[in-house]
């Protein structure tokens with residue numbers, strides 16, 4: 203049975219960490235539609251490589267304008283790096299590299315090479331100065347087109363950049379979509395869940411993989 207749910211956050215909802223339902227909407231934990239995880243890589247002011255593990259973003263755009271959209275916290279290093287340099291790379295990591303992905307969050311000091319120190323391998327980009335991550339089987343190079351806050355006084359900021367170059371592992375070029383997605387092993391950010399009727403929570407966050415890809419169009 204489908205229920206109609208008011209979007210006002212109910213009083214019975216308890217944060218399991220302070221500020222959780224300010225930085226994020228409680229609706230995200232009710233709806234639980236997962237986003238793919240990707241790494242945004244930029245250059246710090248001193249030239250050191252920076253990595254930001256992200257899941258709010260997507261790829262979109264028409265001929266000649268294929269673009270990367272990012273939603274970044276305005277206190278992140280990546281936010282400042284993109285405003286300063288106008289460039290970034292996006293890489294899609296395989297599930298098996300989730301420990302390295304999360305290690306990018308721990309190595310966050312100004313002089314850290316966040317890519318190498320997290321256990322990844324640095325790779326030079328072709329069209330931008332921002333570094334790429336060799337282990338990501340799809341890497342996109344992007345140049346900033348526009349940016350704006352998500353809403354007035356929101357800590358979340360949107361960036362859109364045109365894709366200027368693409369690098370892909372040959373294994374990810376398999377014509378069969380099932381084989382291709384197996385090679386990509388894309389990882390999804392699956393939020394901890396909230397039951398909107400009671401506020402009951404099940405945490406922590408999980409990671410997901412695509413479990414079913416079918417060729418539904420005959421011929």
Ligand SMILES: Cc1cc2nc3c(=O)[nH]c(=O)nc-3n(C[C@H](O)[C@H](O)[C@H](O)COP(=O)(O)O)c2cc1C
Nearest residue numbers: 253254255256257258273274275278279280307391
């Ligand atoms: C699963 C997951 C998804 C995340 N998604 C985002 C995101 O979409 N945007 C963002 O700004 N931070 C996101 N974060 C937080 C950043 O990874 C984290 O703040 C990082 O340390 C910022 O790095 P920076 O300051 O070097 O940019 C996410 C963290 C996790 C664990």
